[in-house]
Amino acid sequence: MMGLLLGGFIGMFSETALNIALSSLATKMNVPMGTIQWLVIGYLLVVGILLPLSSLLTRWFTTRQLLIFALCDFIVGAIVAALAPSFGMLLVGRMIQGIGTGILLPLIFLVALSIYPMDKRGAAMGIIGLVIMFAPAVGPTLAGLILGVLSWRYIFWVMVPILLIALILAIIFTKNVSELTRPHVDVLSIVMSTIGFGGVVIGVSLASQTGWGSWEVLLALVVGIVSLALFCRRQLHLDEPILNVRAFGIRSFSVGTSLVMVDFMVIMSSMYLLPMYWQDGLMVPVALTGMLMLPGGIINAVVSSISGRLFDRLGGRRPVIAGFCVAAVGAVLLVLTNSHSAYWYVVVAHIILMIGAPLAMSPAQTYGLNALPPRLAADGSSIMNTLQQICGAIATALSTSLMSTGEAGQRTRDAVSSGTRMGFMLTLTLAIIGVIVATVFVRQQQAPADVEETSATQSAGHEAPAER
Numbered sequence: 001m002m003g004l005l006l007g008g009f010i011g012m013f014s015e016t017a018l019n020i021a022l023s024s025l026a027t028k029m030n031v032p033m034g035t036i037q038w039l040v041i042g043y044l045l046v047v048g049i050l051l052p053l054s055s056l057l058t059r060w061f062t063t064r065q066l067l068i069f070a071l072c073d074f075i076v077g078a079i080v081a082a083l084a085p086s087f088g089m090l091l092v093g094r095m096i097q098g099i100g101t102g103i104l105l106p107l108i109f110l111v112a113l114s115i116y117p118m119d120k121r122g123a124a125m126g127i128i129g130l131v132i133m134f135a136p137a138v139g140p141t142l143a144g145l146i147l148g149v150l151s152w153r154y155i156f157w158v159m160v161p162i163l164l165i166a167l168i169l170a171i172i173f174t175k176n177v178s179e180l181t182r183p184h185v186d187v188l189s190i191v192m193s194t195i196g197f198g199g200v201v202i203g204v205s206l207a208s209q210t211g212w213g214s215w216e217v218l219l220a221l222v223v224g225i226v227s228l229a230l231f232c233r234r235q236l237h238l239d240e241p242i243l244n245v246r247a248f249g250i251r252s253f254s255v256g257t258s259l260v261m262v263d264f265m266v267i268m269s270s271m272y273l274l275p276m277y278w279q280d281g282l283m284v285p286v287a288l289t290g291m292l293m294l295p296g297g298i299i300n301a302v303v304s305s306i307s308g309r310l311f312d313r314l315g316g317r318r319p320v321i322a323g324f325c326v327a328a329v330g331a332v333l334l335v336l337t338n339s340h341s342a343y344w345y346v347v348v349a350h351i352i353l354m355i356g357a358p359l360a361m362s363p364a365q366t367y368g369l370n371a372l373p374p375r376l377a378a379d380g381s382s383i384m385n386t387l388q389q390i391c392g393a394i395a396t397a398l399s400t401s402l403m404s405t406g407e408a409g410q411r412t413r414d415a416v417s418s419g420t421r422m423g424f425m426l427t428l429t430l431a432i433i434g435v436i437v438a439t440v441f442v443r444q445q446q447a448p449a450d451v452e453e454t455s456a457t458q459s460a461g462h463e464a465p466a467e468r
Contacts, residue, residue: 001108001111001112001115001127002166002169002189003067003071003166003167003168003169003170003173003174004061004104004108004111004166004170004174005109005127005128005131006162006163006165006166006169007067007071007074007100007104007163007166007170008101008104008105008108008128008131008132008135009034009131009134009162010074010135010159010162010163010166011074011097011100011101011104011105011135011260012101012131012132012135012136012139013135013136013138013139013142013159014043014094014097014101014139015040015043015044015101015135015136015139015268015392016040016135016136016138016139016140016158016268016271016272017140017142017143017155018039018040018094018143018155019040019139019140019143019272019276020139020140020143020147020154020275020279020286020289020290021143021147021152021155021286022036022037022039022142022275022276022466023145023275023276023279023280024147024152024286025039025152026028029086029087029090029126031087032088035087036087037205037397037400038091038205038397039090039094040272040393040396040397041201041205041393041397042091042094042095042098043094043095043097043098043101044098044201044389044390044392044393044396045095045098045197045198045201045202045393046049046095046098046099046102047098047102047105047389048102048197048198048382048386048389048390048393049102049193049194049197049198049234050098050099050102050103050210051102051106051382051385051386051389052193052197052243052382052383052386053190053193053242053243053380053382054102054103054105054106054107054378054381054382054385054386055106055242055244055379055381055382056183056185056242056243056244057103058106058107058110058178058378059178059179059181059182059183059378060182060183060185062176062178063107063110063111063174063175063176063177063178064170064174064175064176064240065232066103066107067103067104067107067170067174068167068170068171068174069103070099070100070101070104070107070166071100071163071166071167071170072101073096073097073100073102073103074096074097074098074100074104074163074205075158075160075163075164075167076096077093077094077096077097077098077099077100077107077155078093078097078157078159078160078163079093079096079156079160080092080093080096081093081094081096081097081153081156082124082153082154082156082157083153084153087309091154092119092176102389102426105385105389106378106381106382106385107130108128108131109128109365109369109381109384109385110177110178110377110378110381111177112124112125112128113369113377113381114177114178114377115177116256117131118160121177122284123308123309124308125308125311125362125365125366126304126305126306126307126308126309126310126311126362127305127308128362129304129305129307129308129358129361129362129364129365130301130304130305132304132361133259134297134301134304134358135241136267136268136271138273138294138297138298138300139271140275140289140290140293141291141293141294141297142158142272142290143155143288143290143292144275144286144288144290144293145287145290145291146158146292147286147287147290148285148286148288148290149287158377178378182242184241185238185242186234186238186241186242188234189231189234189241189242189243190242191240192227192228192230192231193231193235193242193243194229195223195224195227196224196225196226196227196230196231197224197386197390198224199220199221199224199225200220200221200224200228200390200394201224201390201393201397202220202224202329203216203217203218203219203220203221203224203396204217204221204393204394204397204398204401205393205397205400206220207397207398207401212401216311232245241250241317241420243375243379243382243383243386244379245379245383246376246381247376247383250371250376250385251441252368252370252371252443253317253368253369253371253372253380253390254368254369255367255368255437255441255442256364256365256366256367256368256369256371256384257368257383257387258437259360259364259367259368259382259434259437259442260361260364260365260384260387260388261366261388261391262324262391262430262433262434262437263323263324263327263333263357263360263361263364263434264361264388264389264391264392264395265391265392265394265395265426265430266327266331266353266357266395266427266430266431266434267357267392267425268391268392268395268396268399269395269396269398269399269423269426269427269430270331270334270350270353270427272395272396272399272400272423273403273420273423273424273427274293274334274346274350274398274420275289275293276403276416276420277337277346277416277417277420278292278293278346278372280413280416281337281339281413281416281417281420282339282341282343282346282413282417283413284343292343292346292347293350294308294345294351295351296347296350296351296353296354297354299351299354299355300354300357300358303354303355303356303358303359307319307323307358307359307360307361307362307363308362308366309361309365310359310363311366311367315363315367317438317442317443319359319360319363320360320363320364320367320434320438320442321435321438321439321442322356322360323355323356323357323358323359323360323361323363323434324356324361324432324434324435324438325353325356325435326353326355326356326358326359327345327352327353327355327356327357327360327431327434328356328428328432328434328435329352329356329456330349330351330352330353330355330356330431331349331424331427331428331431332428333345333348333349333352334349334350334353334421334424334427334428335348335421335424335425335428336421337349337417337420337421337424338414338417338421338436339413339414339416339417353427356431360434360438364438365384367442368380368384369381369384395426395430399426399427400423402419402422402423402425402426403416403419403420403422404417404419405421405422406418406419406421406422406423407419407421422459
């Protein structure tokens with residue numbers, strides 16, 4: 001798992017590491033914030049397009065082949081971005097990195113579900129959650145420290161040696177955990193998936209520049225949604241679907257996936273807005289911004305490491321509800337900030353948010369994935385990771401749109417504070433939605449023994465009514 005986890009850490013770190021440099025990059029490259037956000041959205045877009053294909057890839061290529069290719073690809077993308085002379089080349093490097101992350105993320109979950117027994121999965125998901133949640137949380141901190149003494153290019157250079165270590169571990173230790181069946185490749189499904197997920201993300205992203213009522217936004221959203229509907233319908237009628245959407249027929253998986261999507265949007269929206277608020281709203285230097293975000297990142301790591309074990313002991317319901325409630329409190333405190341807020345107040349609000357979001361994440365993931373029979377494990381992992389990344393891109397785009405509305409065309413510290421407050425309203429709304437969904441739909445204590453029995457029943461060809 002070590003090579004996978006190191007690669008996954010860099011993949012998730014890369015999602016937020018540039019957030020702290022976006023303001024300065026926009027100035028240096030002479031592009032507006034609506035354009036510079038594509039360094040985040042473009043990365044997430046490629047990840048989201050590739051993730052639905054991960055289940056197919058695991059049936060055509062060995063785990064070892066996929067992992068080695070993904071790590072090599074990520075190294076190439078990091079080098080291209082580090083050497084980029086312009087915004088266009090930097091975006092190309094970011095999108096190359098997105099290919100690597102799109103392959104790595106589902107592999108982590110697939111391998112974990114294959115090698116860990118049912119009663120150990122909560123703890124395993126906790127370790128994975130430590131990587132998935134801690135990396136984007138600590139990204140701005142590490143990037144801020146780098147920017148304090150070096151240029152933004154070293155954000156990418158620092159990734160290379162870690163990726164090389166992961167590559168060496170992968171070459172030495174990785175074995176194949178999935179059966180190679182090499183099913184028929186339905187090209188039309190791949191086209192529909194790409195247009196569908198890409199259309200939705202592009203539509204939401206353009207809204208921050210052209211407005212929600214513009215023809216470009218409406219066209220992209222309509223094309224994307226219709227393509228996704230056709231993609232899902234086609235998968236239901238294929239003997240060998242690229243992505244088995246029948247996994248959504250299992251109630252606990254659908255609920256768990258929905259909660260993971262909401263939780264990741266909470267993380268991505270706050271991690272996108274906070275660096276801008278620190279730098280342009282409170283006028284904090286970039287290096288100090290990274291340090292002020294460090295306590296939240298550390299707390300995130302601690303909570304992520306124990307949240308999976310809480311599922312093994314308490315089930316999914318109580319940790320998820322508690323996590324979203326705590327996240328909502330942190331979001332409320334952030335909504336109440338202004339251009340003169342005390343540093344300690346913002347740090348405390350960030351810490352509270354970083355307690356809540358990871359507390360809900362691993363139990364929600366395990367709750368959903370444990371409900372799947374083995375034959376749907378790869379598809380379930382692909383679906384959950386795909387929607388998580390797509391929602392991350394949507395959260396970033398929505399945050400940008402709301403922030404632009406709040407700024408009202410100005411870039412003063414008061415205007416930026418007003419804009420980020422409006423963006424944090426999105427974070428608060430998402431946390432409240434998480435509380436409601438978890439309270440209404442998550443059943444009390446999905447114990448490992450019960451899940452094992454359910455999975456065995458489903459694998460035998462019988463539907464479990466309680467899970468439908």
